[in-house]
Amino acid sequence: MAGRSRQRGRSVASKLASILAEFDADRMQLRASDVCRRTGLPFSTVHRLLAELVDHALLEHLPDGTYSTGIKLWQIAAPQPEVSRLRHAALPYMAELHVALRACVRLNVLVGTEGLCVEELCGVHDARTRHRFGIRFALHTTAGGHVLLAFAGPEARRLESSAWHRQLDRIQRTGMAITRNATHISVSVPVFAVAGPPASLEVLATLPADPGRLIAPVRSVGEQMSNQPAAVRP
Known part of the structure; x- marks a missing residue:
């Protein structure tokens, strides 16, 4: 119960950051279920935030059902x-x-x-x-x-x-x-x-x-x- 309360108290930015942090050169493609398991976020939350990240081109939803980093995310990070x-x-x-x-x-x-x-x-x-x-x-x-x-x-x-x-x-x-x-x-x-x-x-x-x-x-x-x-x- 306490764990669920802590999840509910997290900001949207924190949840988005935790999702994006799961993608790296070792894990270039993840399923929604993988993201749920790794972040501890509820599936409904993950599904909604993944869809928003895809809408903003920060992630891509591939034909096989997996998600990968989007070109806009690279565009943001490359000029660091x-x-x-x-x-x-x-x-x-x-x-x-x-x-x-x-x-x-x-x-x-x-x-x-x-x-x-x-x-x-x-x-x-x-x-x-x-x-x-x-x-x-x-x-x-x-x-x-x-x-x-x-x-x-x-x-x-x-x-x-x-x-x-x-x-x-x-x-x-x-x-x-x-x-x-x-x-x-x-x-x-x-x-x-x-x-x-x-x-x-x-x-x-x-x-x-x-x-x-x-x-x-x-x-x-x-x-x-x-x-x-x-x-x-x-």
Whole structure:
């Protein structure tokens, strides 16, 4: 009973936000029943709000009965000033790396306690992981995340173990993080082109790639990107 009361007390804006938040690069299409289950909202409310979001082109209702994000939602989000400016400044350098190294190149930013990939250049045969364009990822899982965490404020690092602090301090000193697993190696450097925590530039190459071949180009491009005034907030 109390749960239903709390749902009734929520604003329409809160309900709309909770519905839209369920759509991401991992869940591009959802049924109304999926939205109900994930948000806890009543079906009648979900059905009504989904219809309104479709009417405003924020969502699309597909022939198979599922819903996906609409073009207007992309139109609203795409010009986000900080990310748009950073992507615009970074893309020529990312393209240069992608062609030279024949590897996947990603640009990541810190969002709360997670990383977010805001741009990606990958070929058909490049290494693929869950960390990709439009996906939030745990900072511990990739070199790009390690860089974001190393240069984040003390609040983001306060719960880390002493071993992690030593590793993050080493990344700060060297300006580079390298991780590898059974299939690929990831090399990342910070991009000091925005106020606050830096972005991370990351190259992901399929093993048996030679890390020595990746380090110098990634470091050089990261430094060039950091010196671009177009990427700095006004």
